[in-house]
Amino acid sequence: MFRKVLLVDDDAMVITIYERLITVSGFASEVIAKNNGEQAKEFLLQNKPCLPDIIFVDLCMSVMDGPEFIRWFEEWQQKDNIQIPVYVLSSSMSAYDYNLISKSRISGFIVKPLTARYLKEITAKHLNKSQHFLKLC
Template sequence: MINKIGLACIIDDDNMYVNLIKKIVEAKSLCHNLMVFKNGRDALNYFEAILTSLDKKTIPEIIFLDLNMPIMDGWEFLENFTKIKNKLGKTITLYIVSSSINPVDIERAKGINSVEDYLVKPVTIEDLESIFLKEV
């Protein structure tokens, strides 16, 4: 029996993309639970709140982060998340998932230690399977 990822997180305001990823994750049974935030501010608020409880079951093992969102974009989320990530006491693998193919964005993202990889939308079933299965 393969262990599954307990909790994964999508931070993205694109409803079609989020629904597609949810369907793939559910159909392929890639993780037990999936949480979704529509912008970086809501996600950051969540992570800052669990700093006080440090309930490891509420901390995702994987984050898929979009760059272009309202309220707080992915870059601003990353800047703030990097400051608190180590205090969470759990390894979190973060992937940028963006429609941007701008080499400047890709290089900037890959230059951030917290970022595992940069994926260009649309993400394929194979991409997701490889990420989720690599993490377990």
């Protein structure tokens, strides 16, 4: 379905597992992994001609956390007229975290772990060009 995924998470084990899940399931053929929001920002700015088709970003990271990255990304996306769906990945089910993120223009909030079932739901949403917010937990 998707060609390239940008995966932003500071846990190396999570990255390894999710890279395998994403490619083996056929969700995407390529996964670009970055350890924090700052690295993801630099990657996007340097690779504008070949941007990812979808972004998964962890909520809690050092350097630039998920909410800070999303604020920057939304401004950049609007300024440069770029449309990339963003899904937040979080081990937190806190109402505070969910409310903080749901006010942004992200495509969905996923309580970890990311699963093949969640990837199927995301694929269905984008195949149907649905604009509804996905909350997967």
